[in-house]
Amino acid sequence: MADPHDPDRDDNPFKGTPMEQFFTAFTGGGGTPDFQALMNQVQRMFAPHEGHVNFDMAKDVARHVLAAAGPDPSPHAGERSAVDDALRLAEMWLDSATDLPAGATRAVAWSKAEWVEQTSGTWHQLVEPIAEHVVEAMGDALPAEARAMAGPLVGMLSQAGGAMFGQQVGQALGTLAGEVLSSTDVGLPLGPERTAAVLPANVRAFGEGLEHSEADVLLYVVLREAAHQRLFAHAPWLAARLVGAVEDFGRGVTIDVSAIESQLGSLDPSRPDEIAEALQGGLFEPARTPQQEQALQRLETMLALVEGWVDEVVTQATKDRMPAAVPLAEAMRRRRAEGGPAEQTFATLVGLELRPRRLRDAANLWAALRDAQGPEARDAVWSHPDLLPTVDDLDDPIGFAAGENRPSDGPSAQFDAQFDEALGRLLDEGDDRPSGDDDQPR
Incomplete structure (x- = not known):
């Protein structure tokens, strides 16, 4: 007889569907739902919140994801001192490679939970336009007579939609927090202005197996963080342009009700595995419009230009100074090419994949111009x-x-x-x- 407390048991009827995490959360791995937890979750779903995303829930979910992943201690004094020293050296080297002045006025070392807290404001700004248009598109997809009949329920559905979106965002941020190396690692300025922030635990994990010293890996990550900070400080319009491209993507969200009805009509209710496959295949995902494709191309191009410039400047700053910089740069490119944290997170958020595919081309362009x-x-x-x-x-x-x-x-x-x-x-x-x-x- 199977152990009801075995976390590996496979009796989750929602396995492989978007409801899997809800079932797991309410059963604790067993087959009997925890109705108290369920009621608490419902109360949180309908709790008042600003905007279309329940971001308090998102942060709470992210913290739970991190807690389940293992210990997350705050950086100790030695790690904070190492980041300070690395930033001072990085700024000296970057001064020889670019006339753009230093953009960071302080260096900080964050835990994963601190990254979630410190970047949550920017994430809220990024995902709010997408959530707004998803919720609006879902409402617009209802026939007029259905909306009239629903009445007050439409508001409740919007509230629940914001909570479900918050769950999705929280899951993505919790996963991302376990991978990011710094506050600009996804190519966007997520943290406080003029603050060079690094996650020492994630930097160590990135360096494992690269056959370079921890000091070299940390210095290289800090060099990239400091270069990003210089660029975003010099071009204050850049962050707004990047966020605007995300907003343009969200603005084009549409829900194809006829396509959903067509797919649902072809499913066999007696085959749960078929329904699960349809959900995993994006049954309810919004279809991309030509306008969204254009917005995505603008976003990818800008990110490639940012990352390419950082690559070029860091290459010049480390030339004849840091032999490990060349293999570390290649390791960073592989990390991007294989689908780095930015792509995975934005892919989770309503299908917005974010990969600077032209990164190497952009670095070559900046080098050619130099x-x-x-x-x-x-x-x-x-x-x-x-x-x-x-x-x-x-x-x-x-x-x-x-x-x-x-x-x-x-x-x-x-x-x-x-x-x-x-x-x-x-x-x-x-x-x-x-x-x-x-x-x-x-």
Whole structure:
């Protein structure tokens, strides 16, 4: 006879469906639901909350996910001191690679739970537009007569929808907190402004098996964090552009009721496994629209440009100083290519996959621009969003570096003229500077 308390027993009727975690939470791994826990959960679902996401529930779920994953001690004094020392050295090295001034005014070491708490405000800002449009799309999908009959129940359904979305967000954040290395690891500025934040426990886990010292791995992660902080401080419009692309994606959410009805009609109620497969296959997931595809492409391009610039600047800062930087950079790229924490989290949130597929192309573009016109030209592009490279520029980095891809007219023409004029002055001033970049990677 099977042990009713065996956590590995396979009698969960919702296994493989979105209801699996609810069943597990209310049964404690056994077959009898914990009705007290169920009632508490229902009360939390209908508790008042701002916006379309119950973010208090999301944070609570994230903390439970972390607690189930194992110990999460706060960083000790030695770890905090190591992060401070690494940031000071990183800023010195970055000063030689870019004229953008230091963006971080302090360094902090976070536990996983602290990452959840410190970044929750930004996550709320990111997922709220998506949740808003998902809930609205679900309401709009109901026929008019059904909405009229539902009356007050529509508000209750919206409240429950916000709670279910909060559950999903919390699960994603709890998982992400176990993987992220720093506050900018997903390519977005998630933490407090001008704060370089690192998670020492996750950095150690990342370094396992890489055959490099813990000090080198920590320094490399801090270099990337400090470079991100410089860029976001220099281009304050950048964070808003990234968030805006997420909002544009959420704004296009639609629910195809006819498609759902068609799929449901083909399911055999006597075959639970078939229903589970349909749920796993995205039966109720919103279909992407052409507008969403465009928003996703803009987001991926901007993230690739950010990460590519960070790669390029850190490469220049560590050249001839840190032999471990090259294999560590490759390990970081593999981590991204295999589907890093950003992609996994956003994929959980209503199908928004987030992977800078053009990362290597973007790094090559910034290197080509530096080789052709100097680091000042590379960094000057971030002075205005209209100057940013496009997807087509990523296909032709040499042409972008030579200025061949910029239009001669249009809304960005005046910025192009100002950009060319500023570059001319910088190049005139640098004519006597010795050339030492001929052997830099392109």
